[in-house]
Amino acid sequence: MLRIISDNIILRPLQKADLENRVRWFNDPQVRQTLVVSEHFELEKTVRWFERLQSDQSRTEFAIETPDGVVIGVTGLLGIEKEHGLAECYCVIGNKDYWGRKLGTGVHSVLIQWAFEKLGLYKIRADIRTNNSAIFRVVEKLGFKIEGTLRQEKVVDGRKIDLYRIGLLRDEFTPTHKTFKIE
Numbered sequence: 001m002l003r004i005i006s007d008n009i010i011l012r013p014l015q016k017a018d019l020e021n022r023v024r025w026f027n028d029p030q031v032r033q034t035l036v037v038s039e040h041f042e043l044e045k046t047v048r049w050f051e052r053l054q055s056d057q058s059r060t061e062f063a064i065e066t067p068d069g070v071v072i073g074v075t076g077l078l079g080i081e082k083e084h085g086l087a088e089c090y091c092v093i094g095n096k097d098y099w100g101r102k103l104g105t106g107v108h109s110v111l112i113q114w115a116f117e118k119l120g121l122y123k124i125r126a127d128i129r130t131n132n133s134a135i136f137r138v139v140e141k142l143g144f145k146i147e148g149t150l151r152q153e154k155v156v157d158g159r160k161i162d163l164y165r166i167g168l169l170r171d172e173f174t175p176t177h178k179t180f181k182i183e
């Protein structure tokens with residue numbers, strides 16, 4: 001199994017056994033507060049999604065583990081367009097005990113290095129909520145730039161919300177991690 005090992009986190013492919021945690025995290029009101037999700041997540045539906053994922057070349061999903069084996073969240077690349085060298089990234093640290101320990105920064109840093117080096121992509125983008133100060137700080141450190149404001153782009157909990165479209169080109173990337181090992 002692929003393992004991307006960094007200073008304080010390990011990324012490995014998402015497994016069926018992770019889905020229960022994934023559902024719980026995505027339904028946690030505090031975690032959702034900064035996410036662009038409206039629906040209530042259900043295990044059965046998520047299992048079907050996971051099965052479809054196995055033949056989906058446009059996304060790659062990882063579980064985030066600490067070096068001592070605690071699974072703390074999920075991350076990945078979506079909408080991979082090989083012909084354009086482009087993908088969208090996301091990261092959710094669902095275990096809130098691990099917020100604010102620089103792990104979110106570490107996850108993005110290593111995921112993006114993998115995307116540029118191993119997948120050969122040229123650009124990573126994301127649409128982030130304007131209320132998400134933590135993610136804003138994370139991506140700023142890595143070199144992302146705001147490319148625009150998507151006004152009233154989505155409806156979350158019955159309210160129209162704005163998003164920032166952010167993007168990072170390969171030659172703008174400033175990794176924050178030291179170790180990068182693939183097993």
Ligand SMILES: CC(C)(COP(=O)(O)OP(=O)(O)OC[C@H]1O[C@@H](n2cnc3c(N)ncnc32)[C@H](O)[C@@H]1OP(=O)(O)O)[C@@H](O)C(=O)NCCC(=O)NCCS
Pocket residue numbers: 031032034035089090091092093094098099100101102103104105106126132133134135137138
């Ligand atoms: C957003 C998230 C990935 C950040 O991960 P993290 O490990 O908590 O963040 P880090 O510790 O790496 O760094 C966060 C930075 O934002 C700052 N920060 C954290 N919370 C903040 C807040 N509420 N307001 C302002 N800044 C904040 C930290 O001080 C740190 O900046 P610094 O390095 O200059 O000190 C994580 O909190 C999370 O998964 N949240 C829920 C889901 C989500 O919003 N995901 C992102 C959408 S793609």
